[in-house]
Amino acid sequence: MKLWSKWVALWSQREVPTMLALIRIFVGVVLLWDFVEIGLHGLPDVMWTPQELGGLPSNVLQRKVPPEVFTYLDPSPELAWGLWGVIILCLVLLVLGVATPLVGVVLVLAYAQTALILPLSDRGIDLLLRNVLMVLIFSKAGATLSLQAKLKTGSWLGDAKTHPSWPRYLIALQLVVMYFMAGVQKTALTWTPLGGYNALYIILHDPHIARMDWAGMGVLDAVSPLLRLGTAATHIFEWGAPILVLAFWFRYTHERPGRLRAFFLRWDVRLIWVVIGAVLHLGIAIAMQLGVFAWAMLALFPAWFHPDEIDGFRNWWKKRRSSQT
């Protein structure tokens, strides 16, 4: 019973939802960029109408369970563009912070339809973002840094009331699960010492993935030791994700004794892990063409931080600047 009470206590924590609002804005901006690009290339009708109408999806109407949008509405280029318009509108409202729960529901359903129509153009990052949007729907991510807050309280920051912390915890936990499972599933030997940690060397040879012809330029052979290091770092970083849960627990129970806890608190292991992650994602963004992947991952990183840490950072920065002057 005591354990259950502690469990309830954990999920009943409260905080100002600044970090959730940042995630809401960053995710909205990243997806907006992605979907605007779909529109700029004129792709909605190509991607979301069946082959019978000249689109890319095959056998979409013959499936046992066709996408719901085609069950209730006749497929057409206009419908595809309408779906795109709904998603764009939802994303704008999400970034502005207007009726976040309702907008979130419509967005998730419409976004999921695009995945059902053309699964080939929907990647793991889309799945992750929809998971996060589902959490945001049940959060108070629109209570601050939003138009809703401005209209309600006169300030963009809202009334600084506290709200449940659990949505942030769930997003952080989702990231831990994602990284760890990605690490566990990297069973190819080239991700391990047995394969010489050569995974990145191979991946960057793929002309559909590489940002430039790194192989043709002779870059990959020249920097292969660095790529081995990057491969090892990626694998260790992913396998090490559960450390974040430990780090979170130690921060949550910081008043308790213990050497390991003291070590984690003194060295802020969480921050070290987060910085390594950010560097790896930036490396991916520079070397590969994976679209919004790296930026979408970074958009979720505020989940690692308590909103009070923003004030802490602000104070540290002011102190640093005043000491310099």
Next chain:
Amino acid sequence: MDGVSSFSLRDHLRALAITVVLLVHGYIALPIPSTVNAKQFSNPIAKEELDRWVGILGRRGVVLSRAELQAQVIERTRGITTFRKKSLEPIKPFNRITGTGQAWGLFTYPNSFPHTMFIELQIDDVWQPLYIPVDPEHDWNKRMFVFRRIRGVYDDNANNPRQSYDNFVEWVSGMALEEHPQATAVRIYYRQGHVTLPGEEKDTKTEIKNERILSRQDLQ
């Protein structure tokens, strides 16, 4: 951690709901192998990986041929997958309609047999390159082809081209011929190479795959 004993019914229900979500998603996220069939093992990446495992197991005293290891993997994954599929049946409709789930195989198997897609135009009976990945001299519609949502369509069709590949070819050919009135046909194909590891002898052999040629008449 304060007020442990003063929780409302709402607090308890919230914790209960989160527990259920965590258990369900934790189960979905478990890295249980999915069924592998003989056709999937015909993929050169799978063959190469199996050979590496045969070598490693052999050095540890477990002597198996590639065929034997393949048969064991197929047999062992079948039962697990059936159980997993059945147990996830109740939650499937919700995950489908919301597009949510837990599947995080990111670059699980780096592709050591990468493909390069070529798009060419036939002008005066001569094939001329129009688009070649990472080639700045042939970058027709490059921003669209590298866009992840379009790359997904042609990249995932490289090893095992399905109907969506032909749809893609038809769409691209239509665009190319419309923009280049002097052209009479479009050819799209993949050139598959092999990446060897640093220190190994380079493999310069390539194979042309999935070639499709569409003329103006075909598209009309």
